[in-house]
Amino acid sequence: SLLAGIVAGVNAAAIPNAACAVCAPAPYLAQCQDVLAGGPVAWGAQDVSAQPGGAYTGEVAASMLADFACTYVIVGHSERRAYHGESSGLVAKKAVAVLDAGMTPIVCVGETLAERDAGQTVAVVSSQLGAVLDLVGERVANIVVAYEPVWAIGTGKTATPAMAQEVHAQLRAQLTAKNAVAAETVQILYGGSMKPDNALELMAQPDIDGGLIGGAALKAADFLAILHAAN
């Protein structure tokens, strides 16, 4: 019903200047394909194996996600880094696996509260993004970056637009140093308690190109309101 609500809302009103996708847990991707194929809402996965194939029981390879016509795969979400011990090196391998299978990785970076308080925000996100940039090479144009301060995820605490923009500008500069042409079109999304009432102000920032939305995406009306703000 969530997918149907999103599709109905996207179809009901013109949203010419914004695009959206739903990233679902792997068991629901067949359902995403059934409901969303041929329409304006893309879909993708929330994680992937770093291994392209082989005997890795329980893992979901990028080629399997491609079988369900995923466009996007989130890699390096802070919950993967925190609860599953994923290093930036592993996240970079996952991004490459996604690119190799013809999909777009959404590479998440973000600092914890302790890291922000210690003045390490820029060092942390630069190192997380740098590991990916080292491995993807010239395919940097084909990635999406998501800045998600860990302290803002699911907490109701949002980075102020100025705080987020500061980090986004830093990430843009890092992308520019890698490939100036690609950096102009790589989307940098903000995630962390983005809601209908703060989305417009966040996305009005010059280097915030969209949102990676958790809790508010679980209500179609809120997701659609954020999409209209993006538009």
Ligand SMILES: O=C(CO)COP(=O)(O)O
């Ligand atoms: O982690 C997030 C999206 O991946 C953000 O979650 P919230 O929007 O619930 O803070």
